Amino acid sequence: MKRHAEHAMKWLPCIVLATGLAACGSEDVSVLYGAERVLWRADRAQANLPLPALADSGRAWRAQATRYDRIAETYENWAAWNPDSPVREDLLGVASSARWSAVRVHKTLADTLSMRRELDRLVAPETHDPAIVVRALRRRADVSAANGDFDAWVADLRRIWSIVLPSNRWVRNVIGVPAEIVEAQLRRGDPDSVAAARRDALEVYDTLTTRESVTLTRLAHLESASLLNDVGRFEDSVALLKPELDRILRVRGPRGDEIRYVVRTVELMADALSAGAVKPEFFEDPLKFIVLRSFEVGRPHAALADAFAERGDDQRALEMYRLIRRKHDDATWGPYVTRAEAELYARANRWKQNEVAIDLLRTRYALTPEALDAPLALRRFRADSGDPLGAARALEAAIDEYRSLRRRYPEGAHTDRLILRLSEALELRGATDEAYALRLEWIDLVRGRAAELERLAETVRVGRRMLRPDAEIRPLLERIAALFPGTRLGARAARELQSPEP
Amino acid sequence: MTVERAVGAAWWSWKAGFVASHKLSTWAPLAATTVVRFAALLLVTFFHRPEIVGLGRPLVEFFGGAEASHYPEHLFRLPIVFAGIDPWILIFVGGPTALAVTRSLIKTSIAPDRFPVARNRHALLASLLIAALAVGLAAGVGAAFQVLPDSLQDRGGKLGLAIAMARSGLLVLVLSPLLCGFAAIVVHAESFLAAIQRSVRIASTQPITVLLVTAWPVALTLPFDVLSGPIGRSRFESEPEAMLVVIASGLLVQIVAAHVTLAAATRIVLWTASEE
Numbered sequence: 109m110k111r112h113a114e115h116a117m118k119w120l121p122c123i124v125l126a127t128g129l130a131a132c133g134s135e136d137v138s139v140l141y142g143a144e145r146v147l148w149r150a151d152r153a154q155a156n157l158p159l160p161a162l163a164d165s166g167r168a169w170r171a172q173a174t175r176y177d178r179i180a181e182t183y184e185n186w187a188a189w190n191p192d193s194p195v196r197e198d199l200l201g202v203a204s205s206a207r208w209s210a211v212r213v214h215k216t217l218a219d220t221l222s223m224r225r226e227l228d229r230l231v232a233p234e235t236h237d238p239a240i241v242v243r244a245l246r247r248r249a250d251v252s253a254a255n256g257d258f259d260a261w262v263a264d265l266r267r268i269w270s271i272v273l274p275s276n277r278w279v280r281n282v283i284g285v286p287a288e289i290v291e292a293q294l295r296r297g298d299p300d301s302v303a304a305a306r307r308d309a310l311e312v313y314d315t316l317t318t319r320e321s322v323t324l325t326r327l328a329h330l331e332s333a334s335l336l337n338d339v340g341r342f343e344d345s346v347a348l349l350k351p352e353l354d355r356i357l358r359v360r361g362p363r364g365d366e367i368r369y370v371v372r373t374v375e376l377m378a379d380a381l382s383a384g385a386v387k388p389e390f391f392e393d394p395l396k397f398i399v400l401r402s403f404e405v406g407r408p409h410a411a412l413a414d415a416f417a418e419r420g421d422d423q424r425a426l427e428m429y430r431l432i433r434r435k436h437d438d439a440t441w442g443p444y445v446t447r448a449e450a451e452l453y454a455r456a457n458r459w460k461q462n463e464v465a466i467d468l469l470r471t472r473y474a475l476t477p478e479a480l481d482a483p484l485a486l487r488r489f490r491a492d493s494g495d496p497l498g499a500a501r502a503l504e505a506a507i508d509e510y511r512s513l514r515r516r517y518p519e520g521a522h523t524d525r526l527i528l529r530l531s532e533a534l535e536l537r538g539a540t541d542e543a544y545a546l547r548l549e550w551i552d553l554v555r556g557r558a559a560e561l562e563r564l565a566e567t568v569r570v571g572r573r574m575l576r577p578d579a580e581i582r583p584l585l586e587r588i589a590a591l592f593p594g595t596r597l598g599a600r601a602a603r604e605l606q607s608p609e610p
Numbered sequence: 611m612t613v614e615r616a617v618g619a620a621w622w623s624w625k626a627g628f629v630a631s632h633k634l635s636t637w638a639p640l641a642a643t644t645v646v647r648f649a650a651l652l653l654v655t656f657f658h659r660p661e662i663v664g665l666g667r668p669l670v671e672f673f674g675g676a677e678a679s680h681y682p683e684h685l686f687r688l689p690i691v692f693a694g695i696d697p698w699i700l701i702f703v704g705g706p707t708a709l710a711v712t713r714s715l716i717k718t719s720i721a722p723d724r725f726p727v728a729r730n731r732h733a734l735l736a737s738l739l740i741a742a743l744a745v746g747l748a749a750g751v752g753a754a755f756q757v758l759p760d761s762l763q764d765r766g767g768k769l770g771l772a773i774a775m776a777r778s779g780l781l782v783l784v785l786s787p788l789l790c791g792f793a794a795i796v797v798h799a800e801s802f803l804a805a806i807q808r809s810v811r812i813a814s815t816q817p818i819t820v821l822l823v824t825a826w827p828v829a830l831t832l833p834f835d836v837l838s839g840p841i842g843r844s845r846f847e848s849e850p851e852a853m854l855v856v857i858a859s860g861l862l863v864q865i866v867a868a869h870v871t872l873a874a875a876t877r878i879v880l881w882t883a884s885e886e
Contacts, residue, residue, distance in 0.1 A: 148681055
């Protein structure tokens with residue numbers, strides 16, 4: 109007995125140590141580690157899902173969304189049951205990430221209803237990390253905007269603003285939110301609400317300028333100027349932007365945000381130029397500054413050239429386009445500039461030069477979007493200038509050219525646009541059978557992807573415009589209803605299919 | 611000594627090492643050390659278990675940073691975390707183990723009759739100091755490579771492999787003067803300083819043999835070192851648990867490498883002693 113006691117005494121420190129360690133440990137860390145592992149495994153599994161997402165009617169992707177949903181649910185519940193756990197915030201972070209991944213999966217499936225449901229869970233108060241909540245609100249606002257749900261759109265934008273307002277950095281990242289509220293009210297179409305929203309936004313931006321952040325002040329000024337431009341208060345806009353612009357132009361080594369301010373100011377002032385609120389000379393120094401220092405040289409110059417063209421100052425516009433051609437990368441800006449020049453020449457009835465520009469588009473920039481648009485644009489120029497015969501000839505030439513391009517370059521990044529333009533040209537000629545068949549081919553190019561929904565809906569619209577028989581349109585509606593049941597268009601298609609006369 | 615003779619001597623030492631390994635008793639101390647090392651590896655691998663989280667998590671976060679306690683970063687940083695703990699085990703357990711293995715090798719298989727093991731009162735202290743010195747020098751080599759820019763240190767591919775090989779080469783150069791230290795303590799009953807002196811003297815008189823014998827364990831464990839670094843991280847990106855397998859396999863290979871190296875070093879010391 110005594111020997112046993114001695115033996116036990118020898119092991120006592122070890123037993124005490126082991127008990128102590130076991131007592132001070134809880135399963136919190138283990139749960140968190142497990143949660144991270146489960147989420148990571150789910151993310152890895154997503155990488156192996158079939159593409160396009162709807163290849164198997166979306167079964168695998170829907171299962172993946174369910175998997176994420178289950179992960180989020182499990183750890184949200186755990187956090188709810190263990191409010192004092194030291195890993196509660198981390199676990200909610202895992203749950204948020206899982207929910208966010210589910211949102212992305214639903215987006216891939218174009219399932220807006222499920223996406224919205226996940227977003228609603230994410231933005232539930234006092235649950236998730238504010239950064240995730242802001243991201244989710246942003247996404248939900250986009251969904252509401254796409255669905256025309258203006259109240260929800262504005263409400264989400266207001267909530268985003270209230271969350272970010274205390275932090276200058278966060279405000280900088282979502283500085284456009286008050287202006288977007290104005291846009292939402294504009295789309296709603298209620299003039300009183302628009303005026304009130306604009307007034308509120310200008311006040312908000314004005315308040316931001318009192319904060320001790322020069323960058324924030326600049327951004328607020330730019331947003332205010334844009335809002336003022338929208339209502340034609342160009343003088344106020346100029347008065348707001350010019351002092352800082354002048355100051356920056358005098359700076360010897362300007363910083364990145366200062367250069368961006370000048371670029372954006374030129375773009376905004378281009379609107380003022382169109383309205384005649386500033387003189388062309390206003391832009392001389394800023395443009396010199398931009399050419400010397402900025403990488404974003406093409407955009408402000410193009411905005412200004414377009415503004416000159418809009419004012420009818422074709423000569424200056426052409427000079428500006430030539431300057432863009434001289435100064436900037438040909439591959440990026442060449443097609444845009446050539447297309448704009450062709451339009452200017454057509455407007456001035458300078459058909460010879462117009463043809464040269466169009467030829468340049470066809471040869472040097474073949475298969476770019478601008479080059480693909482050019483043959484049909486040429487027909488439009490002729491029609492707009494009151495030359496129906498020339499327009500008809502241009503249309504025939506466009507069809508021949510598109511057919512030839514299809515033969516020579518059957519596949520590539522250009523295929524979508526080429527098929528669409530050929531279909532449009534054929535529809536203009538009245539060859540609706542072939543035009544409609546091309547539209548169906550156009551859908552097949554994105555079969556199984558979220559983009560298919562939009563193309564199906566567009567083709568239904570075009571089919572009705574072409575007076576195609578119901579038997580041809582019905583399969584498209586059935587496909588929309590079957591593949592995208594969680595979308596507004598899917599629900600509408602299902603309703604139309606049930607009604608006796610869709 | 612000619613090169614052929616030096617290579618022949620190295621070969622002869624290795625052969626003796628392999629021949630000596632048939633005596634299971636000589637493996638016992640190494641097995642005990644490996645058990646301790648495995649226990650440490652399990653501690654930092656399963657640190658999140660409630661029973662050990664109190665001890666494991668601080669260790670993991672201390673050696674690997676705060677991110678090291680999160681999956682999968684934890685497994686990718688496991689080699690770093692283990693490399694923080696392992697040297698202490700090697701000093702306090704590895705030193706005496708090397709002494710015990712050498713003694714056991716001489717007693718049982720290498721020279722049981724001709725060289726009775728001498729009594730040495732300072733053997734334990736001397737072995738601890740040699741182990742500490744070896745670990746310190748290895749850490750120094752690691753630190754020397756820390757001066758490389760991060761972009762080079764985190765490189766995989768051929769460049770990453772070349773850097774790992776250069777590090778191993780430097781390690782061989784730095785550790786070779788200590789190769790015969792443990793055997794000197796056992797065979798000649800020397801103190802720490804005397805054992806080091808003898809070991810350096812042997813290394814300087816037979817540099818090729820000593821370098822070859824030292825290179826053996828380093829070369830044997832090189833693949834595991836490489837796979838524990840950025841190359842392994844990119845290779846096992848989708849299976850981070852493989853990092854644990856790599857480390858554990860490395861530990862098992864190290865037993866064999868250590869056993870043969872200690873036997874070879876003992877042979878060299880006995881051989882030089884007989885020549886004296």
